[in-house]
Amino acid sequence: MTIEVLLIDDHPVVLDGVAAALAQESDMRVVARATTLEGARAALASTPPDVVLVDVRLPDGSGLDLADEATARATRPAWIILSAFETPQYVAAALEIGAVGYFLKSAPTREIVAAIRVAANGGLAFTAAQLAAARRAASFRLTPIDREIVRWLLAGKSNDEIGAEVMIAERTVEVHLSRLYARVGVASRTELALLADREGWLDLPAD
Numbered sequence: 001m002t003i004e005v006l007l008i009d010d011h012p013v014v015l016d017g018v019a020a021a022l023a024q025e026s027d028m029r030v031v032a033r034a035t036t037l038e039g040a041r042a043a044l045a046s047t048p049p050d051v052v053l054v055d056v057r058l059p060d061g062s063g064l065d066l067a068d069e070a071t072a073r074a075t076r077p078a079w080i081i082l083s084a085f086e087t088p089q090y091v092a093a094a095l096e097i098g099a100v101g102y103f104l105k106s107a108p109t110r111e112i113v114a115a116i117r118v119a120a121n122g123g124l125a126f127t128a129a130q131l132a133a134a135r136r137a138a139s140f141r142l143t144p145i146d147r148e149i150v151r152w153l154l155a156g157k158s159n160d161e162i163g164a165e166v167m168i169a170e171r172t173v174e175v176h177l178s179r180l181y182a183r184v185g186v187a188s189r190t191e192l193a194l195l196a197d198r199e200g201w202l203d204l205p206a207d
Contacts, residue, residue: 003028003120006049008066009082010035010059014105018053021109028116037061044070049077051119053112055105056083056090062203064090068097078119080112087199088137091130101125142201149176150196153189 005022007030009015015033022028032043037060044052052070054063067079080101081094094102100119103112115125126134142150145166152162159177163170177189186192196202 001027003051003116004031004047004049005029005116006032006034006040006043006047006052006077008034008040008043008052008054008058008063009105010055011105014055014082018109018112021113022116025113028113035059037063037066040066044077051078051080051116053080053082053116056081056085056200056203064093064097064203067094067099078122080115080119080125085198085200086130088133089199089201089204091126092134092137093204095126095131095134102130142204146176146180147202149173150180150192150201153177153193154197154202 005028007015007018009018015035019030019033022030031047031049034040034043035058037058040054040058043049052067054066056063058066063081067081070076070079076098079094079097079099080103081090081099082103082105083090084105086102086104091102101115101124103115103125118125145168148166149162152165157165159173160170163173166173177192180192181187184192184195186195
């Protein structure tokens with residue numbers, strides 16, 4: 001049986017590297033490549049693969065959201081998440097939406113190839129350390145209003161401007177930010193914004 005694979009990433013080096021590695025495997029074939037969610041959706045509709053490798057951060061949205069959408073499909077491929085960041089929240093989100101593996105883009109291609117075979121046969125390709133970290137991170141969720149506050153915070157808005165965007169009082173914005181500071185162990189707006197950007201909070205599927 002030939003394992004048909006869809007590659008989704010907006011970095012040509014990653015696409016070319018993984019595609020070249022899979023071309024050496026007699027039981028694998030790259031059926032399509034995409035660099036955006038729009039292109040990926042078209043590829044999924046026209047040539048349904050057995051396994052999908054998808055980046056988290058794409059130009060027009062999150063690969064995690066794309067994988068989450070696919071749960072509604074009658075024939076669902078196995079999803080392996082690729083990322084430049086081994087963020088526990090990403091791994092927890094990947095597990096929650098039913099992905100079968102999570103790999104850094106810097107992982108040896110032989111490990112990714114092995115994971116594709118595991119995925120095609122119905123197995124999981126998460127490490128024990130990833131699963132443990134994901135369990136610890138699973139309790140972290142942004143409420144819809146916190147998500148909007150973080151979105152505008154990352155856009156450089158002041159508390160007053162955020163309140164106007166979200167339609168709440170400036171004091172209420174301050175309360176939400178204070179709670180977030182306590183939850184993640186930071187002491188300022190700048191630290192919170194840096195952490196949210198680094199860990200890709202807005203890339204996580206919304207509840």
